[in-house]
Amino acid sequence: MSDFLPTGIQLSYLVAASLFIVGLKQLGSPATARNGNLLASVGMLLAIAATLLDRQVLNYEMILIGLATGSAIGAIAAQRVAMTEMPQMVGLLNGLGGLASALVAVAEFWRLIDASAPIPLDANVSMLLDVFIGGVTFTGSMVAFAKLQGLISGSPITFPLQQPFNILLLIGFVVGSGYLLVSPENVPLFLGVVAVSLLLGVLFVIPIGGGDMPVVISLLNSLSGIAASAAGFVVMNNMLIIAGALVGASGLILTQIMCKAMNRSLFSVLFGAFGTGGAASGGAGAAEIEKNVRSIDPEEGAMMLGYARSVVIVPGYGMAVAQAQHSVRELADQLERMGVDVKYAIHPVAGRMPGHMNVLLAEANVPYPQLSDMDDINPQFEQTDVALVIGANDVVNPAARHDAASPIYGMPILEVDKAKQTIVIKRGMSTGFAGVDNELFYKDKTTMLFGSAKDMVAKLVSEVKQL
Known part of the structure; x- marks a missing residue:
């Protein structure tokens, strides 16, 4: 039995x-995503159970305390968020995840x-x-959390000689690591070197604006996986190495997809100081053009909507803020009963x-x-009678197609x-994350x-029912 256990x-x-x-693989399609999530969860349960049977695991009491505490916090947070x-x-x-991986290395060193x-x-x-990777992931993710939560400004935070200072810190980490x-x-x-890695994480994220947060979240997700894989090498656990590598690789692929969707390189995302976190744009030009807005x-x-043949609904963050996805589904159902072709x-x-939008609509x-x-x-879109934009901004801004001076120039958009x-x-009339005024609002065909x-x-919905 003892010989069989390690095998x-x-x-x-x-x-x-x-x-x-x-x-x-199954998470790549909405139709199979739930089943894929279930399979991955079963795999993680199996991995945890196998690890707990390892003879090197000695203190089951502490493991159970940690498991109970973490599960309780996670369940409450998931219900309330x-x-x-x-x-x-x-x-x-x-x-x-990054902090846990870094603590594994610190504990092993001690x-x-x-x-x-x-x-x-x-x-x-x-x-x-x-x-290094775990420390940067931890503090970088905390800054990203604070920006998204509004605890600090979503605008890029920069200071003179910021990049040279970051380079000096990185050189200091490399030199210190070499001596160690x-x-x-x-x-x-x-x-x-632990302190330097934590500081680098903060300085890594603060110059990145709200417009690039989706890319940053994907990248940090990848880094948390790489940190877990490195922790696997520290404790010589094959499962941790494999799982971390999978998370790291999938996160990097997703990061590349996000960059392509914004027509931006990862370098420009990390060092371009793009996006203002949704601050309203000013200027006389914006004030003058606002007079041409037509409201209904x-x-x-x-x-x-009711007399259209085809309607395309474009959801955005405004829909998420208002928790309007269920009302949107009700509107789409009502329009379909009237013979309208509805797509998202x-x-x-x-x-x-x-x-983000896929999750909300799936809910x-x-x-x-x-x-x-x-x-x-x-x-x-050219054959669409009505495009209904609900809270979207930068992703429908026509300036991305023709205004070379715009920060979002070249970004692929939904051509509503x-x-x-x-x-x-x-x-x-506030701007989106990129802080760019949206010329769509002033088009003759826009209300x-x-x-x-x-x-x-x-x-x-109420008015459509009365038609």
Whole structure:
């Protein structure tokens, strides 16, 4: 039995890793995403159970206390968090994952120091990488959380000689790590490189504006996986290495997809200081052009929608804030009963995290076939009678196509301005995350329906029923 146990643990890890891979594959489609999430969860349960059977795990009491405490906190947080705060939740979890990985390296370092045991070179390299990646992930994710939560400004925070200072810190970490490889027993120096990694995480995220938060969240998610993989090398756990590598690789792929959707390189995202976090734009030009905005009431909007042959609904962060997804589904159902062809146009970076709109619409049980991505729906806008924009901003701004001076120039957008009529539901004339005035609002074919998305959509439903 004792000989079989290590083999059984490794076989369990192999099965768990297979479930992770299949689960990730199924997460690529909305139709199979729930089943993929279930498979990955079963794989994680199997991996945890196998690890607890490992003879190296000695203190089950502490493990059970930690498991009970973490489960209770996680369950309460999951129940209380609003869908609009899900990006902050993801950022927070990314940060805690990075912190856990870094603490593994710190604990292993302390264990070897207390045991007066020599620290092997490979273990030392793994610990230093784990400390660096985990520390940057932790503090960087905390800053991203604070920006999204509004605890600090969503605008880029910069100071003179910021990048040279960051480079000096990075050089200091590399030099200190090199010295630790030669003299690993230097505790003050080890604590110093830990502090530098934490500081670098803060300085890494503060110059990134709200407009790039979806990309930052994806990147930090990837880093949390890489940190977990490094922790696996520290404690020599194959499952942790594999799971971390999968998270790291999938996060990098998602980051690349987000950058492509914004037509921006990862370098420009990290160092371009783009986005103001939604501050209203000013200037005389904006004030003058605002006079040409044409607003309507829900009754007029209902007539435009009810007598249309085709309607494309474009959800944005405003819909998420108002929790209007259920009302939007009700409106779509009512229009379909009247013979209107209804589709949803999903921009890859709409909202504050990748897939934000998909999650909200899935919560309202919107049928998957009605969801169309940007490349599929854009050629159809010219034949669309009404495009209904609910709280979206930068992702529908026509300036991205032609205004070379605009910060969002070149970013692929949903071309709602090509529809025969466009209705925009919005609280006011404030700008989006990029801080750019949206020229769509002033087009001749655009009408504005001012108010909360949930209230306005509910009124549209009521008026459509009376047609």
